[in-house]
Amino acid sequence: MLEIKNLQASVEDKEILKGLNLEIKPGEVHAIMGPNGAGKSTLGYVLSGREGYEVTDGSATLGNDDLLDMEAEERARAGLFLAFQYPVEIPGVSNLEFMKAAVDAHMEARGEELMSSAEFLKAAKLACKQVNLPLEFLKRGVNEGFSGGEKKRNEIMQMLLLKPSLCILDESDSGLDIDALKVVAEGVNSQRDPKRSFIVVTHYQRLLDYIKPDYVHVLSDGKIVKSGDASLAKELEAEGYAWLEGYDVEEADA
Amino acid sequence: MSAYLANAIEQGQLVNDWLTPKRLGSMALLQQTSWPTRKTESWKYTSVRSLEKKTFERGTTNDEHAFSSIAGLDAIELVFVNGVLQQLPEGLPAGLSIASLENVPESTQVWAREQFNVAKPSQHLFGLVNDVLADNGVIVDVAEGVTIDTPIHLVNLVSENNETQQRVIVRVGQNAKVTMIEHNTGSVESLVNHVAEYFVEESAELELYRFSFRTEKALTVSGAHVQLAKKAKLNATIVGFGSELSRMDLDVLHRGENAFAKINAIYLLAKGEHFDLHSTIEHEIGHCVTDETVRGIVGEKATAVFNGRIHIHRDAQKTLAELNNKNLLLTDDAKINTKPELEIYADDVRCAHGATVAELDKSALYYMTSRGVSRDTALVMLNFGFINALVDEMPNAVLAEWLRPILKERFVKMNAEL
Numbered sequence: 278m279l280e281i282k283n284l285q286a287s288v289e290d291k292e293i294l295k296g297l298n299l300e301i302k303p304g305e306v307h308a309i310m311g312p313n314g315a316g317k318s319t320l321g322y323v324l325s326g327r328e329g330y331e332v333t334d335g336s337a338t339l340g341n342d343d344l345l346d347m348e349a350e351e352r353a354r355a356g357l358f359l360a361f362q363y364p365v366e367i368p369g370v371s372n373l374e375f376m377k378a379a380v381d382a383h384m385e386a387r388g389e390e391l392m393s394s395a396e397f398l399k400a401a402k403l404a405c406k407q408v409n410l411p412l413e414f415l416k417r418g419v420n421e422g423f424s425g426g427e428k429k430r431n432e433i434m435q436m437l438l439l440k441p442s443l444c445i446l447d448e449s450d451s452g453l454d455i456d457a458l459k460v461v462a463e464g465v466n467s468q469r470d471p472k473r474s475f476i477v478v479t480h481y482q483r484l485l486d487y488i489k490p491d492y493v494h495v496l497s498d499g500k501i502v503k504s505g506d507a508s509l510a511k512e513l514e515a516e517g518y519a520w521l522e523g524y525d526v527e528e529a530d531a
Numbered sequence: 532m533s534a535y536l537a538n539a540i541e542q543g544q545l546v547n548d549w550l551t552p553k554r555l556g557s558m559a560l561l562q563q564t565s566w567p568t569r570k571t572e573s574w575k576y577t578s579v580r581s582l583e584k585k586t587f588e589r590g591t592t593n594d595e596h597a598f599s600s601i602a603g604l605d606a607i608e609l610v611f612v613n614g615v616l617q618q619l620p621e622g623l624p625a626g627l628s629i630a631s632l633e634n635v636p637e638s639t640q641v642w643a644r645e646q647f648n649v650a651k652p653s654q655h656l657f658g659l660v661n662d663v664l665a666d667n668g669v670i671v672d673v674a675e676g677v678t679i680d681t682p683i684h685l686v687n688l689v690s691e692n693n694e695t696q697q698r699v700i701v702r703v704g705q706n707a708k709v710t711m712i713e714h715n716t717g718s719v720e721s722l723v724n725h726v727a728e729y730f731v732e733e734s735a736e737l738e739l740y741r742f743s744f745r746t747e748k749a750l751t752v753s754g755a756h757v758q759l760a761k762k763a764k765l766n767a768t769i770v771g772f773g774s775e776l777s778r779m780d781l782d783v784l785h786r787g788e789n790a791f792a793k794i795n796a797i798y799l800l801a802k803g804e805h806f807d808l809h810s811t812i813e814h815e816i817g818h819c820v821t822d823e824t825v826r827g828i829v830g831e832k833a834t835a836v837f838n839g840r841i842h843i844h845r846d847a848q849k850t851l852a853e854l855n856n857k858n859l860l861l862t863d864d865a866k867i868n869t870k871p872e873l874e875i876y877a878d879d880v881r882c883a884h885g886a887t888v889a890e891l892d893k894s895a896l897y898y899m900t901s902r903g904v905s906r907d908t909a910l911v912m913l914n915f916g917f918i919n920a921l922v923d924e925m926p927n928a929v930l931a932e933w934l935r936p937i938l939k940e941r942f943v944k945m946n947a948e949l
Contacts, residue, residue: 325901328893353903365898369916378912379902386903418916419898435902 278303278474279443284335285499286323293319295499296335301443304471308485308510309478311496312518317478318362320496321447325359326352339443353379354386358441360432362448367419372431375419376401376438383439404437408464426457433464444468445476450484462487482514497521533566533583536660542589543663548633549640550665553647557662560653567656574656576836576868577807581775582750587694587722589614589666596688604929606684606712613688614667614695626677626707632668632698643670643700650728650756652811655780657752661726665698671711673735675704682710682738682927689749691719699727703735703763710738710927713755718774720748728756731763733787738926739767743779744937746804750776759819761787768925769796770934772941773804773833781810785819785847794823795921799914799941800833800865802948807836812854814847817877821852826918829858829865830945840872843880850880858888859917861949910946911939 279301286294293316301307311317323330324337326349337344342355367375377397384391392400398415405412408430420428429449436444449461465475465488477488485493485507493509494501495518502521503509543558566583567574596612609629610617616631623629630639651658673679689695703709715723723745731737737757745751751774757765771779783792798806812821821841829835839854858867871884892913899909915938922938925931 327897327901348906349897349900350903350905353901359901361898361901365892365894367892367895367898367913367916369919370899370912375899375902375904375912378904378908379899382903382905382908439902 278305279337279339281337282335284323284337285333286319287331287333288319288329292333293499294323297496297500299494299501301474301476303474304469305492306469306475306477306488306490308490308493309476309496310480310482310493310510310513312521313480315496316499317496318447321359321445321478324352324445325349325357350382353439354383356442358436358439358444360429360436360444360446360449362451364420364428364432366421366423368421370419371416372419373398373401373415376435379435380438400438404434407437407467408434409460410434425452426454429453429457429461430464433461436468437464442472443474443476445478447478448480449477450479450481458484459487482510485510495521535582535585536566538586539660539664546663546666549635550644550647553644554663557648557653557659561659561663564656564659573654573809573838576834577776577778577805579776582722585722588692589694589696594690596690598686598688601684601930601933604682604684604933606682609669609683609685611667611685611687611695611697613690613693614697616667616669624679624681626674627679627709628672629683630670632665632670635670639670639672642702646700646702646728646730648728650730650758650782650784651726651754652756652782655754657724657778658726658754658780661696661698661724661754664696664724665726666696668698668700671699671701671709673703673707673709676706677704678708679710682712684712684714686714686716687723687725689717689719689721689723691721694722695724697723697725699725701727701729701737703729703731703737705733705735707732708736710740712740712742712930714742714744715751715753716742716744717749718745718747722750722752724752726754726756729758731757731759731765733760734762735760736764737766739765740925740927740930741767741769741779743769743771743777745777746772746774746801749774752776752778754780754782756782757792758784758786759790759792762789763787764790765792765794766926767792767794768921769794769808771796771798771806771808773798773800773806773835775805777805778807779809781808782813783811783821784813784815785821786815788816788818790819792821792823794821795924796823796825797918797921798827798835799918799938799945800827800829800835801941801945802831802833804830804833809838811840811842812852814841814843814850814852816844817846817848817850819847819850821854823854824921825856826921827858827867828914828917828945829860829867831862831948832864834866835868837867837869838872839870839884840874841882841884843875843877843882845876847877848879850877850882852880852882854884856886858886859914860888860890861945907943907946910949911942914942914945915939
């Protein structure tokens with residue numbers, strides 16, 4: 278499914294990823310944990326093709342596709358989905374028309390016949406219901422004036438509509454209360470499928486109580502420094518990240 | 532003096548018709564006017580160099596032009612080709628009369644001559660040129676208390692190397708209502724000078740649309756000058772594309788208490804285009820309202836000019852006036868010169884003005900492409916989002932439906948250039 282080899286990337290000439298290796302098979306859920314500044318969000322941005330994130334070495338393939346050689350929109354159509362830590366507000370573009378355009382682009386890329394507006398509206402309403410998002414949010418500008426929790430649920434709503442093969446959830450738990458967290462987790466769990474894989478990026482173990490990972494990796498200073506099963510997350514919760522080599526506790530607190 | 536102006540004066544001296552008594556005054560002013568340079572305040576950011584040495588043909592050819600009516604809109608069509616009205620519409624609704632400028636009945640001449648230059652201030656250079664040269668156009672009169680449901684759609688089509696000097700005078704009688712659509716289109720080297728004066732009488736309503744879609748070498752100077760009487764209402768929508776030279780002067784004169792003006796303007800400029808909107812709102816009397824919203828998107832190496840003046844006279848107490856200008860620059864070399872000017876001489880008024888300039892939101896673009904939406908589609912959606920609020924506010928839904936795909940096509944062109 279996803280194969281990342283020796284991935285090195287920098288932002289504004291600052292090296293963030295320093296040789297990251299990761300292999301994810303279909304149906305697996307991998308959690309990536311680590312202190313602030315380790316490069317967790319950068320990994321999502323690099324894989325999804327954000328401008329300004331320069332890959333200096335290594336490779337990343339999704340199925341047979343060389344991700345790093347594709348535009349952001351092509352990566353999405355190839356099945357990659359990033360749930361943003363901070364979803365962007367787009368006044369003037371309604372959630373509904375945005376998602377129709379996105380779903381259209383996916384179907385067009387697969388050579389399928391496009392959904393009619395009525396069919397799409399039905400699907401969108403269902404997705405909203407699943408993440409407990411009021412239907413009027415479809416008419417509002419994308420994320421415009423949404424609360425933190427509503428934005429996160431809107432991300433999952435988009436994921437439900439786009440049916441990606443690889444979902445990267447970037448701190449989808451941050452800023453959520455326990456009820457919202459459960460809604461997000463239920464949305465994700467409903468999509469678990471032998472053909473679909475997840476990367477769950479999180480600072481805290483809490484989300485992993487609800488989305489059970491197959492593997493947990495610790496990312497520190499741009500590399501994966503430790504991998505294990507779900508029990509590793511529990512260990513981290515107990516011990517924190519202070520044991521990491523070269524990790525400055527004070528800096529992380531700042 | 533430029534060759535263009537000298538020629539205009541020379542030609543103007545040959546004009547002799549029912550408007551001559553009014554034209555003479557303008558001729559005297561024009562002869563004292565100098566050709567604008569960068570030092571001329573009202574032309575500081577708009578160069579008239581492309582017109583300076585030009586001479587065009589006027590009203591001599593009657594070429595074929597492709598023109599299609601607005602789909603789904605039942606309208607009274609006034610199609611001008613090189614200033615020649617193709618057909619004077621017949622069977623007009625009761626209470627509406629339309630006369631061609633060259634053939635105005637005596638009774639209409641009397642009031643139209645009286646109103647000539649009453650709404651249009653004398654400081655506009657090309658307004659003066661139009662005063663002395665205008666040889667085509669229409670005089671529209673809506674009788675007291677009559678609502679004309681069918682919009683009047685005036686179109687100018689101009690052939691290469693042609694010039695048209697058009698004058699429109701519209702009187703909306705007391706308690707009457709009418710919709711005017713003025714539509715200039717084309718891209719060949721030519722000049723349109725289109726000046727219209729509208730007199731909206733007590734408790735009357737004017738719904739006005741100005742589509743200035745002339746691009747490339749199609750030079751355009753135009754004026755829309757509206758006088759509002761007591762309780763009169765104006766709802767205006769202006770949409771401008773740019774060309775080598777495209778300038779519109781908008782004047783709204785509040786001359787009766789409780790008059791109301793809502794003005795929405797949009798400009799969308801593709802690569803290298805220039806568009807200049809100078810708007811002046813005169814609150815001469817109290818208790819009137821102005822609500823003006825101007826939004827523009829400026830593409831690569833294009834320049835927009837917006838000068839929005841609101842002048843609240845000493846006696847215009849209890850005025851409510853708002854002016855807002857928002858701009859989106861698509862590239863680093865796109866340019867906007869925006870200047871809101873509030874001049875207030877009354878002490879009991881509520882006024883607000885503001886101008887903002889934003890760049891393309893790259894994080895929004897990334898967010899949209901990360902969902903599989905192509906960059907081009909995302910750009911069109913973002914641009915459209917920025918101005919769609921104003922299209923939504925157009926009172927005529929059929930016209931809004933017609934306009935949306937035209938604007939979308941425009942965005943596709945603007946984005947393709949990025």
